[in-house]
Amino acid sequence: MMSESESRFVxxxxxxxxxxGMTPMAGRMWGWLLICEPAEQTAAExxxxxxxxxxxxxxxxxxxxxAGMIRRSTRRGDRREYFSAPPEGTDxxxxxxxxxxxxxxxxxxxxxxxxxxxxxxxxxRLQELRDVMAFIxxxxxxxxxxxxxxxxxxxxxxxISR
Amino acid sequence: MMSESESRFVxxxxxxxxxxGMTPMAGRMWGWLLICEPAEQTAAExxxxxxxxxxxxxxxxxxxxxAGMIRRSTRRGDRREYFSAPPEGTDxxxxxxxxxxxxxxxxxxxxxxxxxxxxxxxxxRLQELRDVMAFIxxxxxxxxxxxxxxxxxxxxxxxISR
DNA sequence: CATGATGTTCAGTCTTGACTGAAAGTTCTG
DNA sequence: CAGAACTTTCAGTCAAGACTGAACATCATG
Numbered sequence: 001m002m003s004e005s006e007s008r009f010v011x012x013x014x015x016x017x018x019x020x021g022m023t024p025m026a027g028r029m030w031g032w033l034l035i036c037e038p039a040e041q042t043a044a045e046x047x048x049x050x051x052x053x054x055x056x057x058x059x060x061x062x063x064x065x066x067a068g069m070i071r072r073s074t075r076r077g078d079r080r081e082y083f084s085a086p087p088e089g090t091d092x093x094x095x096x097x098x099x100x101x102x103x104x105x106x107x108x109x110x111x112x113x114x115x116x117x118x119x120x121x122x123x124x125r126l127q128e129l130r131d132v133m134a135f136i137x138x139x140x141x142x143x144x145x146x147x148x149x150x151x152x153x154x155x156x157x158x159x160i161s162r
Numbered sequence: 163m164m165s166e167s168e169s170r171f172v173x174x175x176x177x178x179x180x181x182x183g184m185t186p187m188a189g190r191m192w193g194w195l196l197i198c199e200p201a202e203q204t205a206a207e208x209x210x211x212x213x214x215x216x217x218x219x220x221x222x223x224x225x226x227x228x229a230g231m232i233r234r235s236t237r238r239g240d241r242r243e244y245f246s247a248p249p250e251g252t253d254x255x256x257x258x259x260x261x262x263x264x265x266x267x268x269x270x271x272x273x274x275x276x277x278x279x280x281x282x283x284x285x286x287r288l289q290e291l292r293d294v295m296a297f298i299x300x301x302x303x304x305x306x307x308x309x310x311x312x313x314x315x316x317x318x319x320x321x322i323s324r
Numbered sequence: 325c326a327t328g329a330t331g332t333t334c335a336g337t338c339t340t341g342a343c344t345g346a347a348a349g350t351t352c353t354g
Numbered sequence: 355c356a357g358a359a360c361t362t363t364c365a366g367t368c369a370a371g372a373c374t375g376a377a378c379a380t381c382a383t384g
Binding site: 186216239 | 341343345350353
């Protein structure tokens with residue numbers, strides 16, 4: 001059973017992730033998997049905790065798993081699947097957020113070629129935006145790497161890899 | 163009249179911005195203002211170009227203007243307002259995107275206090291995510307400043323300010 | 325291979341919220 | 355100050371899509 005404040009957190013995760021392209025259920029599921037005990041939960045447990053149908057759990061788990069944000073695991077002699085939020089999920093989430101900038105930049109490139117014949121003072125408006133996106137796009141991995149090495153230092157130089 | 167490829171760009175802007183929390187109309191309007199000629203457009207012109215009602219233009223312009231992404235200007239002896247996409251609009255857009263990380267971090271803090279009494283191995287899942295967000299939150303302004311100084315160099319050291 | 329347990333699919337329902345359009349409000353000109 | 359030109363507001367419409375739940379598929383076990 002979820003406490004009042006836990007439930008509030010799970011619901012907020014649903015709202016925020018929903019406002020950024022995922023479904024509310026995806027946010028709730030990830031949120032719950034980040035705080036639940038035990039860390040591994042069956043579909044039936046998730047359905048009960050989140051007050052959701054089996055169908056919703058199944059579909060949402062598929063999306064989150066293919067995005068790398070949750071992990072599915074099985075146990076010998078147990079038909080059920082167990083879901084959990086692994087550490088890499090965080091990285092995948094950040095990576096997904098970073099991809100947005102590339103997507104935007106590509107669209108802006110197409111926009112620029114659509115107005116290729118316009119005077120420079122017109123084109124400069126879009127170019128400026130495209131340039132910012134291109135810059136951020138290349139910076140995101142650098143920032144993330146910097147975080148990783150900072151963390152490696154903090155936790156006593158574990159995980160230099162990746 | 164919009165060309166085929168311009169129309170495609172405008173529509174794509176609508177879709178992408180919509181998938182990131184804004185309305186389709188906001189994306190379309192910003193997109194169009196980034197490529198239209200002349201740069202300043204009246205509400206009536208926008209309504210025609212975007213095939214939208216006056217009401218939709220009014221509401222959307224309010225949102226975009228208060229977010230700092232478009233500018234409203236008036237001319238003496240002309241009741242109409244003119245809308246345009248100024249260079250600062252780009253900065254405001256980036257700033258808005260950056261704010262997301264702070265919002266997420268705050269929510270994660272609340273989540274952490276909701277599970278304050280749990281064992282460390284449970285809390286570490288959320289803490290990890292919170293730490294990444296906090297790091298990125300502080301990095302975003304730095305990245306943007308780096309872009310500004312790079313651009314200042316590129317354009318012959320204009321605009322050191324801001 | 326029959327049975328029960330679990331997972332997936334999908335047609336239908338229901339909610340949310342973007343957009344329309346008409347009415348009301350505001351500001352300029354003669 | 356009357357009237358025209360715009361803009362804003364808001365109740366209503368409509369479409370998109372998240373979720374449900376039942377039917378169907380799959381798998382382990384006796």
